[in-house]
Amino acid sequence: MGQAQAPAAPPVLQAGAHWRCVDLLSDLHLHSDDLDTFAAWRGHLQTTTADAVFLLGDVFEAWVGDDAIDTPGFSADCAQVLREASARRPLFFLHGNRDFLVGDVLARACGFTLMADPTVLALGTQRWLLTHGDALCLSDTDYLAFRAQVRSPEWQSDFLRRPLPEREALARQMREASAMHHDAAGYASDVDAAMARQWLDTADTAIMIHGHTHRPAQHDLGEGRRRIVLSDWDARATPARLQVLRLTASGEAQRLDLPA
Ligand SMILES: [Mn+2]
Known part of the structure; x- marks a missing residue:
């Protein structure tokens, strides 16, 4: 179970003194076959009035290496959106x-900050644990074993040494294997409440x-503790799922459904 331990003390990100609200988004699963969701994401980053934006993972359906932005294409288009967004306001990214x-190459090229998972966001009087x-x-347990493998520096350097087309093919295979595993398991796993409390x-x-x-839901974890789950994004669903969680400096969390 060692791989699921939280760090002894997660890093704390102190919000800017003038920040009144921030936007949290995750699970957009952006890919080149769904330009509607991409356009909604780009539009929100261009127009939001939030003082900072936090991307909490699975922004991309797949990311096979930062060098993907060196050639024109969907990854380069996404990088351009991130670059423009971080020019307007602080932008933070946490891995899915x-x-x-x-x-770090993409973070530097686009001007956003990579956060550790988890990180505490201290905004106004409230502390929020982001993961x-x-x-x-x-x-x-199969996924956690896979996670431990692919998060190791050895696996990553070996993977990133391979040619881009090979990495893309491998990523496709991994996604298919993951989908088959979930079908076979017959359920999608959920957050363990005891570990969340810990x-x-x-x-x-x-x-x-x-x-x-x-x-997306809000779960009571007892003794005043709560777990807020973000929605995934899909502009082509009916109704469209384009939801942002907005945190205010006064400690409120509001769900904003963007127009499709
Ligand atoms: Mn995910």
């Missing part, structure tokens, strides 16, 4: 299980915010 290879959520899904207590926070499970 699909885009864990987003690296993607995959590391808390303890019942999915993470909160270790971080000295009462509220956790995560994505990954695609089951």
Whole structure:
């Protein structure tokens, strides 16, 4: 179970003194076959009135290396959106299980800050524990073993040495294997409540915010502790799912449904 432990004390990100609200988004699963969701994402980053934007993982359906932006294409288009967004306001990114290879090269090229998972956001009087959520899904032991493997520096340097087309093919294979595993398991795993409480207590926070499970909700974890789950995005669903969680400096969390 060692791989699922939270760090003893997660890093704390102190919000800017003037920040009145921030936007949290995750699980957009952007890919080149769904330009509607891409356009909605770009439009929100261009028009939001938030003082900072936090991307909490699985922004991309796949990310096979930062060098993908060196050639014209969808990854380069996404990088351009990130670059323009971070020119307007601070932009933060935390890895999901699909885009864990987003690296320092992309962060520097686009001007955003990579955050550790989890990170405490201190905004106004409230502390929020931000995480993607995959590391808390303890019942999915096959996935946690896979996660430990692909998060190791050895696996990543070996993978990133391969030619780009080979990496793209491997990523496709991994996604297909993951889909088959979930079909076979017959369920999608969820966040373990006891581990979520442990993470909160270790971080000295009462509220956790995560994505990954695609089951937007608010869960009571007892003793004033809560777990808020972000929605995934799909502009082509009916109704469209284009939801942002907005946190205010006064400690409120509001769900904003963007027009399709
Ligand atoms: Mn995920």
